[in-house]
Amino acid sequence: MFKMYVFKGGTYRHDEIIEKIEDLGGIVMQKTPMQTEIDITFALQAPDLDNLKELAKKLKGDILEIPFGDMEIAIVSPSLSRHHLPHPVCDISEFLRRYGATTNIVGLARGYGKTIFQIKDIEKKMIEEHDAAIFSYGLFSDCIVLKEKETKEISTSYIICGGPSKMPFDNYIGNIGRKGGRMRSAAEIATLEELKEMLLEKIEKTRESIEKDPPPYAPVYIKRALEEQLGIKGTLGDNPVVLHLNGLRIKLPYNIYYNKICDVKIGNVTLGDLSRINKSYMNDTILVRLLSESELGGE
């Protein structure tokens, strides 16, 4: 299974890293040059990662795993008011982005008072489009208990964050809650690390489950084919195709691009043969959900 990594080093001889990735059957996702430094994000299947790391070390660079690099995560705020946004929703979002995640902040805004947080069908579907969700709540434990009942129906993996240090749920991280400023202190960063570790554990289970019945082509491979065949790389901002654990989100209008996306060639078949392609509930984007081997009728 492909995992996501980033090479951080100098621009001098960075082409050797790129050539090695290509030789090992990896895919270079993105290059971010910054004067004499460069970040190269890539996807690779494990067997010779150590060899690549040796080369990076020789070039005085480093290779880090970015465990959320192929995921889109929703950070859900109960409302758009100042006591729920921006802190710590932004801190959680920024922290996860350092590990490669594409994050979307979903602000709920139905009703008033405590009932402003209403997860109806459309909000549920919007959140379930993501690989994971982080619910960022406030300080009151009885409020958090109420909200936790609403989230039970969400099928995607989720974690609840709040102010009280402990709550009677397994997937809870305390000591976040409502904050007046950025999370900068050592203790606050440690809390964010704890959140990251819990998320990693949940995602690992999802990855194992996908690995037992994977789609015939990995999402990173489909992304490369889409970008080449639709000619969208570098034309629609940095990230027009967002990876999911078992699919992708394409930031193009559904009505105009649906047929073109269905016809994208993958091996001897088309993307339409390998996936379900639907309109997203978010911003007129397109969701591609790759079908597993058993769904396609294989062993």
Place this chain on the structure above:
Amino acid sequence: MNIMLDSNPTKTDKNTIEKIIGYAPTPDMPIIIERKTTKDVTIKNTYDITTTKGILRIETYNNEYYQFFKNNIEKFEGLNIQWTDKNTVNFGTFPVNSDVTRKQFDYESYDVLFGLSGFDKSQGVIIFVKKGYIGNNGLEKGVFGKVVKGKHLLFEMESSDKIIKIEKRQVRSEIFDYKIVTSGNELVQENDHIITKVVVDLDENCPYTCEHFLFLTANGIFEITESLNTYCKNASLKGVTLPNEQTKLRSKGSLSVRISGKEEGCVYIYFNDSIEDKTHTVFGNVIKGLELLQQLKPKQKTKISSSIMRINTLGLTQLQAEKLVKKSGIEHIRVGNASDDAIIIRQDPELTLDAIKKNSIATEGVDPKNVFKVQLYEDVAPNTVRYFKIITGLKTRALGRLSVIFAHEEVDMILFTGDTKLGGDLIPENHPTNIVKAGDIGVTNMASRQKGTVGVRFNDNDEYGPTGEDFSHTNIVAHIENIGALSSIKDNDTIYLLLDG
């Protein structure tokens, strides 16, 4: 005893490697012995449950509920769907000998467990959870497995569906041990498979790339430069540019050549499936001996062959070419100077695969006195020799050529076309100190704007190099003996070079 030798069943009464294969392997060029051990490998207590809608594959946990499942499989075959709801699919019924409870438990999506219909112990059901929920099923949390394949079928189940068959997945897996053999004394056992060489199949859609490989393996040897889990590689022809003839999946056993970047020209053999990349042309695959390649380390070699014999006549005489072409069974036509000792400077088609397809090859000969022998200074000017071989074609051919850009009867030197871009890598080496000898071929190095230019003088000179540059701007790369024979050369002529020795 019965053994296998390079995938061929063989009977032998000999017992050592050297006696069986006729030579002794060495540490530089080892062989391997493959020995089979066969095991029944049960994959994690996995079961395939065939239903009328398709196969559900479940992985089980080692608990008392799994034991109950395992010991009563025949009772569960033939069970019908009792009911489905938004969270579960339930097959039953059968009697259960456990205590009834009304406790609630937290179930995860795709759990497989036992429950009761209506809290009745005679109405046991197997429950497949579609979507995680909290509820009670009449029994303790009897989860004994998880659906790993066929999850989508749970959402398609209807009341008419049933379980047809339940089978444990078992794979008879052949596991091999590989012994690397570096001497002839190694003893051979019954049923050993001795692998001594690699055999490949080449793709006729890639004539240029195949020619590159045939040149690399002209002596029947493949040397490992780098060996990883994903591939092994030979870098002897690094720097040779080839066109992109075929982008294809690099499946296990594929042969490919990198066609761009610093490592262009290197040949790779893949041990794992790797996705296709535009930087690699896939031009063939290994049909025998991949296991041998996987065991080799850098600097070790192996015998390698394909069904195609390289047909390259450049630098041969017409007579030598005739004998070579006869071996391949295709028609040979002599053009130009057709005498037996004429040296061949051109063949049409140029490439082996094209000649085989056409079933004919024409070889153009010239008078031997128009072909010049050169001695390359590989030891003292390795970088410049590498450059010289690329620009003359001597890197991949027995016959090289240089195009004249300047020659005049009143000027003591001849200048030839070089490559300014490649010449940028020419660090100063082997530059003359006091004198440049007649016949010394020099190349302008990176210290001068005219880097890459090649030249030769008819007479010794103690001031300037063969390209008219200062001594410090000149690398001496080779020597031509019969320099006088070049005196009639004019602008735009081509001279042909053969390696001396």
